[in-house]
Amino acid sequence: MTVLRKACRNCTFSKRKCVVQLPRCARCAQKGLDCTYDLEPLSVPTAQPESLPKLSFNPSSCDTPGYCVMKTFQSRASTGIEPEYCRPGHLDALEIVRMSYQRLPDLIRVGKPAFFIHPKLQLRSNRNHLAIFERSGKSGVNYENFQRLIQLDIKTAPVEEALPALQALLIYLASYFFPPGQLGEDTVEQFLNILSEWTQTLLASAQTGMPRGPSAWQEWLFGESIRRTIVMSYALVMAVSSFNYGYCSHWLFIESLPFDKRPGLWMAESPQAWIAAARARTGEEVGEQLNSFHEFAISCDGSDLSFCGDEFLALLAFAHNGKSDTAQSWCELDRIGV
Structure with a gap:
């Protein structure tokens, strides 16, 4: 092991x-x-x-060919195939992308906390790369806007601009990668190399220091937004890898990525609601309680699925464990979502 x-x-x-x-x-x-x-x-x-950790899409760089973190393969129980192995072309990868990344533009448009994008996060940046979705929703996902975005020199961009830029990039790429087949293999690899560079740049910026926010809530929102965005960047690569090749690359790294798993904190839309969700008295008492993806997933044994509407937590629990009760909770979230 x-x-x-x-x-x-x-x-x-x-x-x-x-x-x-x-x-x-x-x-x-x-x-x-x-x-x-x-x-x-x-x-x-x-x-x-x-x-720095690499996010290359080169199949030869995978950690363990055939192993897949996203074990959502309940339908294979009768086939005798181990659930850790992904069958190329399996529709679970498409479903995860549809229920997460591709719903983001409309969630942004209505101003609701989404998987890794929070409408109340205040960024001190002159360029808001998510503004097109705030105005137009899904209609803002077009190749012209995408080409304008990737002209950004991510290595010189301040971290408060790099974060929404990477978030916007994930929305575009998820739309272009799925349904599969609409892009050539060389184009997919080119776009994934861009994603690799942007994710590593944001990760490096987070490791060297993040700017202090005007409040404890804003500091937490910024840190958690970065953590969730990095997780979802790797998750998109894994979805593409599992669909095309039957394995999830970099599964070991993504299982080690941390985030705050306390339900209710991300869905809070005011500092008062955030403090109440943490059952604290002041914002300073909330702090951060981080767990790795692996630790979070193994703690989801089905006894407590109170994600408090946080679709990010529900998605990770469903994607990692594939348990029927978790899947049912996730489907309920999908019905009430945008």
Whole structure:
């Protein structure tokens, strides 16, 4: 069984407990140290300090061919095929994309908290790359707007512009990748390379430090938006990989990605509702309680599916575990959604 490295490089070398969070773990934040997560198996040598996790779509770079994190294959129980293996062309990948990324433009248009985009997040940036969806919803998803977006030099963009830019990129790419077959293989790889570069840039910006918000709520919203966006960026690559090739690349890394799993916090549309959802007295008391995707998924044993309307949590639980009760909860969310 593969054992995940659940500590940053500093804590690993010092043999200290690491409380995983972004941009720095609790110990590194306290000591003012640079914090780097390798997020590799313990049997793999530690990477060079300057290296970043890769998101290449090269099939030869997959961690374990045939293994798929998104185990939503209930219909195969009678076939004797292990649920960890994806059959190329399976419709589950299309369903996950439809129920998450492709619904985002209309959720943005009506101003509701979406999977990884929150309407109340205040960004100090002159360029809002999501504004087209606020005005036009799904009709804003067109190739002209996409070409305008990818002219952005992501490496020079401030983190508060890079975040909505990557979020907009995910909306466009999900629409172009699915239904499959409308783009040539070279074009798909080209677009995924752009996604790789943008995701790694945002991840690096989050690791080196995020700007302080005007309130504890805004700081939490910004941090959680980055965490969720990175998770969903890898999830889109995995959906494409599983549909085309029958395996999910980079499954080990995505299972290590952290986010705040407390239900209700993301769906809050005011600081008062956010504090109440956390059962705290002040915003400073809410803080961050981060869990990896793996830890979150294995905790969803079906006994508590109170996601409080948070479709991101429902999607991850459904996609990872594929349990019928989780799927039922997810379908209920779909019926009441946009």
